[in-house]
Every structure is written in C-alpha cells, then in structure tokens.
Amino acid sequence: MKISNLHILNNYWGLIETLHTNWKLDLLDKLTQSIQKNSPINSNVMKNAFGAWASEQSAEQIIQELRNSRSTNRQLEEL
Secondary structure, rough: OHHHHHHHHHHHHHOOOOOHHHHHHHHHHHHHHHHHOOOOOHHHHHHHOOOOOOOOOOOOOOOOHHHHHHOOOOOOOOO
8 A cells, every 4th residue: 555545544544533333334334335336446536635736836936926915904003
C-alpha cells in the first residue's frame, strides 16, 4: 500500500472510530456491498478530494494576490 493511501485510510479511521457501533455496522454493510459490486476504482475521485492545489501561479503570486485583496473598514479612534 502506498504511503499516501495509508494516510487517507488513517484519516478515515480517525473519523470512523468514534462512531456508534450501529453506525459502524451500517458502514460495514455498505462497504461490503460496494466490494461485491466489483466496480472499477476511479482514482480521479480521490485526487479531486485530496489532491494538491492546481494553478499556473506560483505560491508567492497566490499569497501576494490574497494579501492585496484584503480590505478593512475598521475605524481607529484617537486617544
């Protein structure tokens, strides 16, 4: 198993382990049914959910654009 897949699996487990037992059993049933369907894996779904930000801009350009777009309407009172 790839490290990235193991990381995703551990993230899901962090969410699942706190569920009520009945919910875990329902989830187990749904997982079993999905395995029995034997449908092909769509790797794009995982990439879209957890992939990196795709942009032609560099990180520095994105940061600068974010900083430039900030505005404030704060009124400072003189002391």
